[in-house]
Amino acid sequence: MSSPEARPTLRIVSGSPTPEELAVLTALVTAAGSGSDEPVEAPQRGRWNDPAAMHRRALLPGPGGWRGSR
Numbered sequence: 001m002s003s004p005e006a007r008p009t010l011r012i013v014s015g016s017p018t019p020e021e022l023a024v025l026t027a028l029v030t031a032a033g034s035g036s037d038e039p040v041e042a043p044q045r046g047r048w049n050d051p052a053a054m055h056r057r058a059l060l061p062g063p064g065g066w067r068g069s070r
Helices: 019-033
Strands: none
Touching: none
16 A cells, blocks of 8 residues: 655745754744634633722611711
8 A cells, every 4th residue: 555645734935944944933833733722711800990899889878878888
């Protein structure tokens, strides 16, 4: 059985890169293609800067209402 000839993944179109340049290019392409397909979750934001926290609650009249308004 003869194995089919594999098509090269990278092809140099012009110029003559050094072996070091080819190694860097191969490392970059490999690193870029090795990412996972899982979606990245957005980080949870803290509530310290939530604009809704700036709104006051309704003031309830009655005993203890003044202390509960904070």
